[in-house]
Amino acid sequence: MAPQAPPAIKVPKDAELLQAQADLWRHSLYYLTSMGLRCAIKLGIPTAIHRLGGFASLPDLITALSLPKSKTPFLGRLMRVLVTSGVFASADNNNDELFRLTPRSSILVDGVEADEHYSQTSFVLAATSRHYAEAALGLADWFKKDIVGPVPSPFEDVHGATLFDESTAALDEELDELVNEGLAAHDNLGIGTILRECHDLFKGLDSLTDCCGGDGTTARAIAKAHPHVKCTVLDLPKVIEKAPVDGVVNYVAGDLFHSVPHSQAVMLKLVLHHWSDDDCVKILSQCRSAIPSREEGGKVIIIEIVVGPSMGPIMYEAQLLMDMLMLVNTRGRQRAEKDWRELFMKAGFSDCKIVKKMGARGVFEVYP
Template sequence: MAAQAQSTVVPTDAELLQAQAELWHHSLSYLTSMALKCAVELGIPTAIHRLGGAASVPDLITGLSLPSAKLPFLGRLMRLLATSGVFAADNSTQEEMYRINALSYLLVEGVTDDRHINHTSYVRTAASSRYIEAALQLPDWFKKDVPTPPFEHHHGVKLFHETMENHDPDYHKIANEALAAHDNFGVDVGLREFRDTFEALKSITYCCGTNEDDTTARAIVKAFPHIKCTVLAKPKVIATIPRADAVINYVAGDMLKFIPPAQAVVLKLVLHHLSDEDCVKILANCKKAIPSREDGGKVLFGDIVVDSSPGLMLETHLLMDVAMMTMTQGRERDENEWREIFMKAGFRDYKL
């Protein structure tokens, strides 16, 4: 017998007014992304940085050589971005000033800080017409029994793939720059955080993922010169990698088929691009490539674990998950979903 339907609780007047404001917010939030993309393409973060880290709207009009008639409109754009946390607003002076904060620092070009990776390409890719057009296809995609994600179904090419390169080389280039910024950021933090783990290793195999980049492997051997490092990558990628660093051995191959043996296998932001089935295959190959746990064998991978705690981080994780659903065959996973993949790959235990 079907459960009795629960009656809908009628909201109060105050709740309805609040709900309308929230509905407006959700419906118009894409304009925050567009405003951020606009700021990046105008070069506003870099302009503020060059002006000493703080600038008024008239300063920006002059510094960016924008028409003076656009001053009130730029002020409205900056007000939204400051309210959204992209810039810090300083009201202590007669004229409102906008300052670089941690978020906009990631969008400044020409920073010499070793920890800094420019994320402008990420904004330009995530807020691009190609991403947006793919997302607009979601209702139609749900109605069709098709195996390809909306991006591929709509555009006829795969994101981060040579089919995209052949179709639109300029977009392929910036999308891969965005992927590299996404994947390589925070490597130094991770190496410091898990220094004891890496110091105990004698050899690793680093598997190049979607970004086909050995930056993380180079950072590992620089921080821990005693580690013998093998990089597994596609033959086309290996042909383009400079061989000045003799401490790294490059092997052409596919991690779905084979992973060169080492004490540990390292993957960074690889698995969230892939289906559960492919993750199981790769982790099973990782298990074959390493010695037993008793003999020091490890698989180390950096990836997103969806956090159930409410707040900005959870919403960001879920936005990334829907982005993966829209653009790739992958997904973001919570701890239970990761555990299921580990067990299917033959592992008995894991540690977050």
């Protein structure tokens, strides 16, 4: 059959044409907002505003950050973009513009000792690093490659290294540190909310294993809120050897692909999205083997992003962007509720329920 000529293109009307061009500007240049955010963190702007009492003028910031006065107008242009994107807020005070923190920038303040404050600066710096950007730039070439066997991520394809692996440190030690710090901060943020909103999640448990629990921050929070629960953290030896020994949490060095310590409940918090479906089934199977029957209180607690539009367009966009982050940098993905349920059943579990949806995340109880 002879190829058909493509249909005539429909030229947008004047207003649509101009709007389309402006929209393409926005989408093409969004990376400059990301780089502006990175710049603000590298300069220490959120922390400076906090230390200045929560409000700061441009001259205040120039002085506090030890920047040349000649850069004042340029700093103003950077702040204007970040105010427009909601990172900071501003108000006039006797014709002097003052900048203040918003919830977005408050979690970018470093050096603060406060319950539930987990600075997200490392996450942002890793996400805006040249290594992540180079992996994303290689996305089109990656799609064109016909690969036999497990498909490596674009990050692996470009850099020859895997995130959260010794190969990351060999690639760039600073990136490896940022990635691990960012992962810990990302995972620990919100545990207080979960404990308050899902108090019954840990009720009646006598023991719990937190898989990939890092330094035990989450496990210690659970033990503090529920002293009757004996908490164990399972993580790789290189992580466990740096964990604090305080007697509150028991630490076990190991690999969740091979063995999970026996306990009444096992928790996987923002772990599975890094892995393929096949790998998730292997992990979940180990978790199922580590717990007693449902009648004896056995369950796996899963805390993960649940992709879906129910939380509104902004949260949905954030979930989809996090899925793109997984696509570019790992072999995992973010999943919808249906995908999660299918995965649990494939791993041999009998039932599951969503205890609560909070922001982009959902809290599952999965039963053997």
